Amino acid sequence: MSADVTKVDQAGEPVGGAASGTTPPTPSGPPVGGAASRREGGIAGFLNGPVGRNAGLVLALVLLVIVGIITAGDRFASPENALTILRLGSVIGVVSVGMTFVISGGGIDLSVGAIVALSSVWATTVATQTMAANYHWIVMVIAALVVGAVCGLVNGVLIAYGRMAPFIATLAMLAAARGLAEIIAKRRTQIIRDRGFIEFFGGSVLGIPVLVIMFAIVAVVGWVLLNRTTFGRRTLAIGGNPEAARLAGIRVQRQTMYLYILLGVACGIAAVMIMARTTTGTSTHGTLYELDAIAAVVIGGTLLSGGRGTIVGTVLGVLIFTTLTNVFTLNNLDTSTQAVAKGAIIVAAVLLQQRVSRTRSG
Amino acid sequence: MSASLSRPTKRVAVLAIALSSALVAAGCTSNDPATTPAASTQQTGSDAVSDNDAPGKKVVIGFSGPAADHGWLAAVNKSAQDEAKKYSDIELKSAEGTNDASLQISQIETFINDKVDAIVLLPTDGAALTEVATKAMQAGIPVINVDREFSSPFAARATVLGDNYGMGVSAGTYACKIVKDKNIANPVIAEIAGIDALPLTQDRSKGFADALKACNQTVDNRVAAEFTVESGEKQASNLLQAAPKIDVLWNHDDDQGVGVMAALDQANRHEMAFIGGAGSANAMRWIQEGKMEATVIYPPTQAADGIKLARLIAQGKGLSDLVQVEVPNRIVLNAPVVTKENVEQYLPLGFES
Numbered sequence: 001m002s003a004d005v006t007k008v009d010q011a012g013e014p015v016g017g018a019a020s021g022t023t024p025p026t027p028s029g030p031p032v033g034g035a036a037s038r039r040e041g042g043i044a045g046f047l048n049g050p051v052g053r054n055a056g057l058v059l060a061l062v063l064l065v066i067v068g069i070i071t072a073g074d075r076f077a078s079p080e081n082a083l084t085i086l087r088l089g090s091v092i093g094v095v096s097v098g099m100t101f102v103i104s105g106g107g108i109d110l111s112v113g114a115i116v117a118l119s120s121v122w123a124t125t126v127a128t129q130t131m132a133a134n135y136h137w138i139v140m141v142i143a144a145l146v147v148g149a150v151c152g153l154v155n156g157v158l159i160a161y162g163r164m165a166p167f168i169a170t171l172a173m174l175a176a177a178r179g180l181a182e183i184i185a186k187r188r189t190q191i192i193r194d195r196g197f198i199e200f201f202g203g204s205v206l207g208i209p210v211l212v213i214m215f216a217i218v219a220v221v222g223w224v225l226l227n228r229t230t231f232g233r234r235t236l237a238i239g240g241n242p243e244a245a246r247l248a249g250i251r252v253q254r255q256t257m258y259l260y261i262l263l264g265v266a267c268g269i270a271a272v273m274i275m276a277r278t279t280t281g282t283s284t285h286g287t288l289y290e291l292d293a294i295a296a297v298v299i300g301g302t303l304l305s306g307g308r309g310t311i312v313g314t315v316l317g318v319l320i321f322t323t324l325t326n327v328f329t330l331n332n333l334d335t336s337t338q339a340v341a342k343g344a345i346i347v348a349a350v351l352l353q354q355r356v357s358r359t360r361s362g
Numbered sequence: 363m364s365a366s367l368s369r370p371t372k373r374v375a376v377l378a379i380a381l382s383s384a385l386v387a388a389g390c391t392s393n394d395p396a397t398t399p400a401a402s403t404q405q406t407g408s409d410a411v412s413d414n415d416a417p418g419k420k421v422v423i424g425f426s427g428p429a430a431d432h433g434w435l436a437a438v439n440k441s442a443q444d445e446a447k448k449y450s451d452i453e454l455k456s457a458e459g460t461n462d463a464s465l466q467i468s469q470i471e472t473f474i475n476d477k478v479d480a481i482v483l484l485p486t487d488g489a490a491l492t493e494v495a496t497k498a499m500q501a502g503i504p505v506i507n508v509d510r511e512f513s514s515p516f517a518a519r520a521t522v523l524g525d526n527y528g529m530g531v532s533a534g535t536y537a538c539k540i541v542k543d544k545n546i547a548n549p550v551i552a553e554i555a556g557i558d559a560l561p562l563t564q565d566r567s568k569g570f571a572d573a574l575k576a577c578n579q580t581v582d583n584r585v586a587a588e589f590t591v592e593s594g595e596k597q598a599s600n601l602l603q604a605a606p607k608i609d610v611l612w613n614h615d616d617d618q619g620v621g622v623m624a625a626l627d628q629a630n631r632h633e634m635a636f637i638g639g640a641g642s643a644n645a646m647r648w649i650q651e652g653k654m655e656a657t658v659i660y661p662p663t664q665a666a667d668g669i670k671l672a673r674l675i676a677q678g679k680g681l682s683d684l685v686q687v688e689v690p691n692r693i694v695l696n697a698p699v700v701t702k703e704n705v706e707q708y709l710p711l712g713f714e715s
Contacts, residue, residue: 080603280620
């Protein structure tokens with residue numbers, strides 16, 4: 001199993017220096033893992049590019065699209081429907097991009113849904129909304145981002161400096177953040193009165209919904225951060241082998257903390273998006289996001305044990321799940337059938353992905 | 363600490379604390395919308411002329427309900443508490459709301475040990491609580507079963523039920539009326555259900571389908587949400603893509619309806635007659651504004667009714683408007699349709715989601 005994994009790493013994405021073993025990465029050094037040297041033109045370049053590396057996922061998505069077109073025709077293939085799929089995928093997409101960093105850094109975060117709920121509630125309290133009415137709706141956005149970042153900071157400090165297992169620390173945050181959200185909102189649905197906020201985030205630019213643009217920006221920034229910066233290389237290094245990363249001069253604890261703050265901010269952004277979508281803030285927002293995000297990240301090809309991460313794969317994972325729900329709804333199939341299909345897709349996508357990677361590297 | 367303060371300072375401090383707490387209290391009550399329905403039920407409660415409301419023997423009533431993680435359930439718990447407060451002869455022992463059946467069982471066991479005079483129970487799961495309710499009945503404590511029915515008739519002295527099937531029937535009948543009034547030839551009828559695994563959702567859907575059958579219609583598109591705003595928005599967005607034109611849309615639950623409305627606004631699709639369910643204050647305001655056609659009431663006052671019945675049973679009284687001297691075994695509440703015509707009448711009963 002682990003032998004396979006190493007092969008995948010060397011054939012594809014840049015990986016942590018720890019995974020390649022001999023050369024610990026230096027902050028100024030070249031990208032490790034040989035991705036740069038393999039980025040040539042022609043077919044080889046294409047195969048090693050985003051499409052080739054995620055061939056299994058692209059194939060799954062294409063199959064879904066074909067099924068959609070055959071069964072639902074124009075209703076599926078319309079631009080409005082494509083935008084609906086993207087809009088519905090954008091919230092969980094932003095969370096999943098953040099989750100990609102935490103997982104490739106060797107951690108996990110079960111509290112994302114609860115943080116989204118708490119941020120959305122905090123940003124829509126009477127007090128925050130009154131402030132927003134007096135100044136600008138940006139107050140609500142800042143509130144959501146700050147709450148997300150602080151939750152992430154608490155997670156990060158507990159895990160990095162308190163040496164708690166990520167699973168346990170974020171499980172505690174899951175319970176506490178949702179509980180606090182219920183207390184603040186008194187279990188009510190807080191409706192957003194500010195039309196400016198709704199119109200801005202609910203609107204479109206050149207026909208593309210603002211939410212989709214936000215998701216695109218987050219995905220691109222995430223890709224650059226993970227693949228083209230020392231921050232990204234440090235992340236993969238501590239995920240691959242924290243001890244080797246420490247010996248290479250990386251401050252493992254600080255980097256770990258940063259990753260959780262990053263994910264917290266992503267949750268804050270997602271909270272703003274869900275507020276715009278539903279025109280409310282409530283403690284029931286973000287239910288089971290942790291599972292949806294982890295599923296998208298893992299079928300995307302990010303190693304659950306850390307050391308390898310792919311933003312493109314995560315985005316494809318999110319799109320597969322969102323398209324699946326859409327195709328099922330267009331065909332009037334019930335939620336139980338959808339759940340079974342979701343399980344089957346996870347298994348199929350991961351198997352396909354492994355097969356493709358093995359043939360190319362073997 | 364306080365000993366070191368001089369007397370005038372202390373007096374000022376006490377005054378300040380008293381003032382600020384009065385302000386806080388005033389703030390709480392004025393912001394609390396749930397006080398409005400309570401006030402109105404007080405008025406309507408005096409319709410029947412009888413001495414049933416006169417203080418009688420002091421009774422201790424144990425109340426246990428599910429966690430109020432949803433606007434409707436919060437309203438259920440609140441109205442039960444408010445109702446109990448109106449009677450000087452009721453001492454209400456209220457257990458913390460929970461969604462854990464085993465915790466709720468232990469709450470009922472505590473009530474039995476405390477020898478309360480009656481128990482009002484809105485079970486998380488009717489079947490799971492049947493055993494312990496039967497035990498209470500055998501111990502001589504009358505149990506009033508609310509909303510979710512026990513699996514045995516020996517487990518309750520009286521049962522108060524909302525009518526989930528009837529809710530579907532009301533919605534379906536109203537949908538038929540719209541189709542007929544507007545003379546739509548091939549109407550597209552869509553349904554956004556709640557959590558599909560729950561019997562109550564299945565009952566509502568069955569009632570809806572049965573009522574539609576009466577006017578030779580069927581549900582063309584159906585999705586199931588999860589009683590949350592977010593799931594309502596998501597399912598509605600996909601549903602709108604599945605059906606490019608909808609004539610009648612029934613959404614089971616007004617809490618998730620906030621999300622459904624957001625999706626309709628986002629897609630700018632208001633061509634359909636949008637019917638809600640449960641009867642939240644939001645939905646009733648939409649009906650006033652003309653953004654919603656109607657909503658079907660699923661009364662959040664059931665537990666309050668349960669408390670009143672528990673008091674009557676414990677005091678050995680009957681229902682004053684019935685000739686029979688005992689409280690009936692089974693009361694199924696009506697599921698009326700609220701429209702623009704009668705919304706003023708129902709608005710005070712609407713709960714904030």
